[in-house]
Amino acid sequence: MARRRRKNRRKDGTTAPLRLTSMMDILTVLLLFLLKSFVVEGEVITPVPGVDLPESSSDAAPQASVVVAIFDNTVMLDGQMVTRLENGSSDDGLLIAPLADRLNQTRAKELEIAQLRGEDVDYSPKIAIQGDRDISFEVLERVMYTCNQSGFGDIALAVIGAS
Amino acid sequence: MNARHSLGRSFRGLVENDLDIMPLMNLFVALIPMLLISAVFLNVTVIEMNAPPEGMADDQEQKAVEPLHLAVTIREDFFVIEGNKLDKSVIDRRDDDPESALAAALAAVVAAHPGNRDVMIISEARTRYDEIITVMDVSRAAGLPSASLLGAE
Incomplete structure (x- = not known):
């Protein structure tokens, strides 16, 4: 533990800042994925709250209506x-x-x-x-x-x- | 080059700075929950409906005209398949897997009348919407993509 703590310290005694690059990568991918879900083909219909839609094998895309x-x-x-x-x-x-x-x-x-x-x-x-x-x-x-x-x-x- | 040499000492004294990505992080942290809330994860599709053929609402019993007028009636306990030039067939819904039996019967009709793509689904007033969608799915899978809805007398 002590060795690790020593590793994170710089030679001049200051603590290394938190590296956010990998987290940024994840957030960027997530953001792109979510934005993509808005740019799907055809119109997106959001089920009205309270309506339990039946399941079907149909794959026809909805249109603006x-x-x-x-x-x-x-x-x-x-x-x-x-x-x-x-x-x-x-x-x-x-x-x-x-x-x-x-x-x-x-x-x-x-x-x-x-x-x-x-x-x-x-x-x-x-x-x-x-x-x-x-x-x-x-x-x-x-x-x-x-x-x-x-x-x-x-x-x-x-x-x-x-x- | 000389200039660089002369600045060499001051370069050595500088601390390497990371790119300040905190404002970008703040933006992402606000954007992602907003997008997650409004994202649609359910794949909502549609089934296109057709208006029933002219006159069929009034005289469902009249089957003497030329087209096949294939109809599947959803009764409480039975599925009834009928149409012009077709023997009426009844499928007991209390049996195991009546949808498979219906699919097989409709597939046989499609094989006998390959030109026909239409089916009328006749429902009783109390028939559940879910059951109608199931019968439409079975019909579509059997090769009858064009379904129209009618009410039983």
Whole structure:
């Protein structure tokens, strides 16, 4: 121990500073790895908290789209709660009126942006549904129907892909 | 050279300094937790959906038209495979590994009708989303990548 302590001392008696080079190497690699995870192909969908997505063998990359999350009969649009379905059914048939209103607003806004960019000809509204694995088809069907009625015909179901 | 010689003594007296990387370290220490928090480690993918063929929502029982209209119905206890020119087959879900039996049955249909890529998955109101995704996976693996969802009457 004494010998080692003596080794760390310089000839002039001053203590050698902590060498941070190797730690810097690790941090640099970690930083690059984390930055790389943001620059993946396609769009990254973050699961909405509270939604337990089902697992699937699908490997299709998600595209930039509006996200509807469904869990415990609660419907959220882009992270904001829209409505709560009572027992998954209503007198309005399959249409979920509050969701339809919000989707129409979103579509109008997206169309306006596409027009400003001059991309309105190619504009096709896309939607990704993040459904909890335990929701019933009854709820899913109503959400899909409402999306379709609001002009979001290009529907994708978000799942946890095979890694 | 002469100048260097003349400075030689003062060079010898200097202490070798390491590069001061502490500010960079501070930056990294702040950046890395921030990136770790926002990093997505779950591989979220999607399954593209198709709208069911025209008219099929109203008359699922009508199977006399030309296309195959292959349908897999998810009942509580059974999977039912039916379609035009197809014998109806029923798979008991209480058996061991009903998904493999479904995969085999669908693979047989695909082998008999290689041109068909579509399948309709008909679910009951109470069918869980997880079960629907499983059937879609089985269908895709069997060679039916284009799935559409329908509700059972």
